[in-house]
Amino acid sequence: MIEVDESTLIRCAICGAVNMDKGKKNICRRCHSSIKDKHFSTQKSWAYLITGMIAYIPANMYPILISTQFGQTEGSTILGGVIFLWEHGSYPIAMVIFFASIIIPVLKFLILIYLLISVKYPLGKDKKVTKHKLYYMTEVIGPWSMIDVFVVAVLSALIHLSMVSIVAGTAVTAFAISVFFTLLSAHAFDARLIKENC
Amino acid sequence: MKLENEDALDNYIICHQCLTLHEEIAIADGSHACCTGCGGVLYRYNTQRIDHGLALSITGLIFFALANFFPLVQIEVLGTEQFITISKTIFTLFESGFYLVGLICAFLIFIFPLMIFLINLCVFALLKAQKGKKITKELLVLLAYITPWSMTDIFLVSILVALVKLIGYAQIHIGVAFWALLVFVLIDVYLVKRIQIFEIWMLHKRIFAHKDEV
Ligand SMILES: [Zn+2]
Ligand SMILES: [Zn+2]
Numbered sequence: 001m002i003e004v005d006e007s008t009l010i011r012c013a014i015c016g017a018v019n020m021d022k023g024k025k026n027i028c029r030r031c032h033s034s035i036k037d038k039h040f041s042t043q044k045s046w047a048y049l050i051t052g053m054i055a056y057i058p059a060n061m062y063p064i065l066i067s068t069q070f071g072q073t074e075g076s077t078i079l080g081g082v083i084f085l086w087e088h089g090s091y092p093i094a095m096v097i098f099f100a101s102i103i104i105p106v107l108k109f110l111i112l113i114y115l116l117i118s119v120k121y122p123l124g125k126d127k128k129v130t131k132h133k134l135y136y137m138t139e140v141i142g143p144w145s146m147i148d149v150f151v152v153a154v155l156s157a158l159i160h161l162s163m164v165s166i167v168a169g170t171a172v173t174a175f176a177i178s179v180f181f182t183l184l185s186a187h188a189f190d191a192r193l194i195k196e197n198c
Numbered sequence: 199m200k201l202e203n204e205d206a207l208d209n210y211i212i213c214h215q216c217l218t219l220h221e222e223i224a225i226a227d228g229s230h231a232c233c234t235g236c237g238g239v240l241y242r243y244n245t246q247r248i249d250h251g252l253a254l255s256i257t258g259l260i261f262f263a264l265a266n267f268f269p270l271v272q273i274e275v276l277g278t279e280q281f282i283t284i285s286k287t288i289f290t291l292f293e294s295g296f297y298l299v300g301l302i303c304a305f306l307i308f309i310f311p312l313m314i315f316l317i318n319l320c321v322f323a324l325l326k327a328q329k330g331k332k333i334t335k336e337l338l339v340l341l342a343y344i345t346p347w348s349m350t351d352i353f354l355v356s357i358l359v360a361l362v363k364l365i366g367y368a369q370i371h372i373g374v375a376f377w378a379l380l381v382f383v384l385i386d387v388y389l390v391k392r393i394q395i396f397e398i399w400m401l402h403k404r405i406f407a408h409k410d411e412v
Contacts, residue, residue, distance in 0.1 A: 001200055001201070001202065002200070002201050002202075002203065002204070003199075003200055004199055004200070004201050004207075006199055006219055009207070009210070009212065009219060010212075011212035011214070011217060013342075014339055014342040014343070015338060015339065015342065015395065015396070015399050016211070016212075016214065016394075016395065016396035016399065017207070017208070017399065018207040018208075018210045018211065018212055018219070019207065020204065020207070029204060029205075029207075030208075030399065031335060031338065031339050031342075031399075032335075032339075033339055085363070090362065090363070092362070093359055093362050093363060096359055097359070129216045129218075129235055129236055132215060132216040132217055132236070133215065133216065133236060136214075136215045136216075139346070143346070143349055143352055144352055146306070146349055146352050146356075147352060147355060147356050147359060149299065149302075149303070150303070150307075150349075150352065150353050150356030150357075150360075151356045151359050151360045151363070153287050153288075153290070153291055153299070153303055153356075154282060154287055154356060154357055154360040155360050155363070155364075156290055156291070156294065157282045157286050157287040157289075157290035157291075158271070158273060158280055158281075158282050158360070158364075159273075159275065159280065159364075160280075160290075161275060161276060161278055161280070163276060164275060164276065167294055168291065168294060168296055168299070172296060172299050173296060173298055173299050176298065176299045176302050177298070180302065183346070187346065191217060192217065194217075
């Protein structure tokens with residue numbers, strides 16, 4: 001018989017097995033993958049998050065779509081595209097792009113910043129469960145911000161005639177990098193930290 | 199709490215959404231257990247899980263092949279016909295110099311989804327044959343790493359968004375591959391979101407409990 005303190009039990013992120021926290025280096029007893037080291041996880045998460053946020057700036061400044069119509073070339077930024085769609089009455093699509101490209105990334109930045117700060121400092125009187133739900137939500141909705149990148153890829157593959165063509169703009173790369181690093185940041189964040197400090 | 203030994207921890211489960219600790223209990227065939235903290239599903243129990251998983255991964259692979267060999271959509275602009283396939287979408291990005299985005303897309307909408315289904319197929323086949331305890335473990339670990347990076351569902355929605363943008367400018371014909379991709383996405387959502395990796399580990403444990411490590 002061994003005595004186990006329930007609060008020290010941790011969940012392996014890879015296979016879901018319950019493990020005992022044995023200090024610095026934890027190896028899952030079932031799948032043998034290492035369970036995140038809590039001492040480094042916020043630093044990594046911060047680094048990815050900041051990279052993602054920096055990449056988000058050019059993603060909004062440069063054109064994401066360059067369309068050529070009868071010799072006239074025109075580039076449109078993410079926000080410009082949303083406004084164009086809205087003015088032309090495509091409200092649902094304008095909303096989808098607005099949510100996927102602006103609301104979700106910004107919300108993700110804010111939630112991750114909030115969670116990362118709340119791990120270090122006793123910030124927010126929210127319940128633990130709320131914070132976990134918040135984190136889980138960012139993991140689920142986060143990938144959906146890739147919509148705009150895929151839309152641009154589809155449009156540029158579909159429309160390239162001699163007269164009319166659509167080409168992806170520089171912002172696509174910046175945006176894809178931004179989404180990629182925000183996802184990495186969320187994965188690097190250790191949800192266990194929420195439990196320990198609130 | 200007191201435990202017999204460390205392996206007795208297998209009788210416990212931590213909710214993946216809110217990290218509340220629960221003791222695993224036996225539930226009826228076809229039902230599921232919910233978390234007391236957040237209400238999310240903890241695990242399901244189904245005696246036909248392996249057969250379902252096997253059938254679904256094979257069906258999924260067939261539809262994925264269909265989705266790749268035929269055009270997704272065809273449009274008519276100014277009298278010219280244009281069509282796209284999954285590979286054409288990726289190659290256009292490469293051709294216009296967006297190597298990084300092309301590479302990311304290739305992984306998110308082709309390589310990872312394909313790998314997920316192949317791994318699922320192998321895992322369920324091995325579990326069915328009750329062979330390969332070690333390789334199943336390794337496959338399950340790999341599966342856990344790539345699962346968050348498969349985005350065919352998002353790609354499907356993106357195609358629809360792109361098409362709606364083109365309404366009024368071009369005549370649109372939805373291709374066979376689009377429907378195949380839709381079926382693939384539905385199976386993917388079912389396989390990945392419903393049959394959680396945790397449950398496959400539970401099966402793994404039940405099947406290999408009395409077998410020695412080879
Ligand atoms: Zn594990
Ligand atoms: Zn829960």
